Amino acid sequence: MKGPGLRVPRSRGEEVRRRLLAAAELRRDLQILKEGEFLVLPIVREASLPAEWGEAVFREFASVAPPAPTDYRERLEWTPEAKADLPRSFDIVGDIVLIRLPSSLESRKEEVGQALLSFVPAARIVGQDRGVHGPERRRQVERIAGTGGWHTRHRENGLEFEVDVERAYFSPRLAREHERVAAEVQRGERVYDLCCGVGPFSLMLARDGRASHITAVDSNPEAVSLLRATQARYAWGSRIEVVEAPVEQFLPHAGAVERVILNLPHEGIKYLPSVAPTIAPRGRLHYYEVTPRVEFERRAEGVVSALVTGDWTLVDRHVVHPYSPTSDLVAFVFERSER
């Protein structure tokens, strides 16, 4: 836009800019112009500024771009009351954005989808996340913006996984946990990754290369085929033996190993009696469960009693992420004693 300015030699630009700022005479919504060895500072009005500050001129100035929003909700021109129900957080899986919206926003979900699509730089499609269901923990998603399907490649801890958010379980909220377990593995350990899904634990372990044998087991054929597709893209992928089977079929024939991961938070407990015999003395179990916050301290005792055989020591217990207003996904790590 056209407006008044103050033309000053570049060498005096900063000094005059400060003076104008202090006098509230600088227009901060317009860009400073460069003219050879001079700068033209946009000013509020043709004020009678001291002549030694610079030469009064009239110029075309470009606007300063408004700062990028730091929150997707800033992209929605809604009343504060309407915004009150908008969730603050959302998940990003590859180029897919997933958000859980309350029923009060059902009629405005497409607007939220568009806001997220423009806010998340890599977003291709936005899905309303309707939660995971059934024994295979498949996610129900409904497209609210963007195009294409639910298959993507997700980057995590320097790895790229094949993921289909609708056909096989995957949560980006477990990234630190995958890394944490992989870091614990000692050279030569044999590992079972039970209920492996698309294989994030196994893939991390295989990439690190210390485990001597990794067996990844899942009953969902689509999870298994996604894991196999990722496996095929890495030279070290062959370090994982992928088994498509229910754990109840796999465990009775399984030999002992030094580490077992069992991430089936709502039902895993029922498999613990048959998991326990597969853990060698001094071997460890990483067991995941959704635990009411009030039971965090005492829950380990209940898990040990479900292991039935062997003596167990709780060596670690931590919250992986909040699950609901009153519960968390909790990781319990037990070690089997020598006897």
Ligand SMILES: C[S@@+](CC[C@H](N)C(=O)[O-])C[C@H]1O[C@@H](n2cnc3c(N)ncnc32)[C@H](O)[C@@H]1O
């Ligand atoms: C919560 S997901 C965990 C996936 C993976 N461990 C991860 O961290 O991303 C649970 C997985 O257990 C599998 N599952 C459920 N019941 C099973 C069973 N009886 N035997 C084998 N896998 C099972 C599901 O198919 C699903 O992939």
